[in-house]
Amino acid sequence: MVEIDMSRESVNKIESSLSSMRGDKLHAAIGSAAARAASSARTVGKKSVRQIYTVKPAAIKSSISIKRIPQGAVLRVVGYRLSAKNYKATKRKKGIFVSVKKGSGDIVPRSFSYGDKFMRRKGAARFPIKGITSPAVPQLFGNAAVREEMAKEAMKKYEERLRHEVGRIMGG
Numbered sequence: 001m002v003e004i005d006m007s008r009e010s011v012n013k014i015e016s017s018l019s020s021m022r023g024d025k026l027h028a029a030i031g032s033a034a035a036r037a038a039s040s041a042r043t044v045g046k047k048s049v050r051q052i053y054t055v056k057p058a059a060i061k062s063s064i065s066i067k068r069i070p071q072g073a074v075l076r077v078v079g080y081r082l083s084a085k086n087y088k089a090t091k092r093k094k095g096i097f098v099s100v101k102k103g104s105g106d107i108v109p110r111s112f113s114y115g116d117k118f119m120r121r122k123g124a125a126r127f128p129i130k131g132i133t134s135p136a137v138p139q140l141f142g143n144a145a146v147r148e149e150m151a152k153e154a155m156k157k158y159e160e161r162l163r164h165e166v167g168r169i170m171g172g
Contacts, residue, residue: 027070029165034072037158041075042066044153048146054088054099055140063137077141084108084118084132096120100134108132 046060063079088099092107096118099105110121111132118132141147 025169029162029169031068031070031072032165033158033161035066035068036161037154038066038073038075040157041150041154045077045141045146045150048149049137049140049143052101052143052145053140054102055082055137056086059086060137060140077138079137081133081136084134085116087134089118089132091118096132098132098134 042064046057046064049055049060050057059082063077065076065078067074067076084096084098088105090097091113095107095109096111096113097105097107098118108118108120112119114129119129120132122128122130141150
């Protein structure tokens, strides 16, 4: 969860300029600014995740949604564990090499390629076999560095867009 904390002086400036506005216009301005801040946080979050992890962009994009609510906007990151195909995974002589974080990785023990899927044997026996999975996108966004970067950018964009929306509604 990314929270936006506003500085006290910026809150005072916004409150003074908003005191003359009606409630519905005020909520519209806050909602538009929050939606834009969420969109900006999503972009920064995707870039931050891709700097740390080897996940493919399509896997990230399909897991993130922004929903507008009366008090602002909600940025949701949902999803299940991803296949190793969504990360840097290659077939080698000794098995499947999977790298989740940039600069690291290893061969999965008792792994093999079956068509276009990467599989591994669960035990010493030939069966059962299971697909090779990697962390889900919400786990990637749970990284403290990613969350911090998103919160910082969202706060900056929220203040900027709220000033813009208030100025637009007031006619200037």
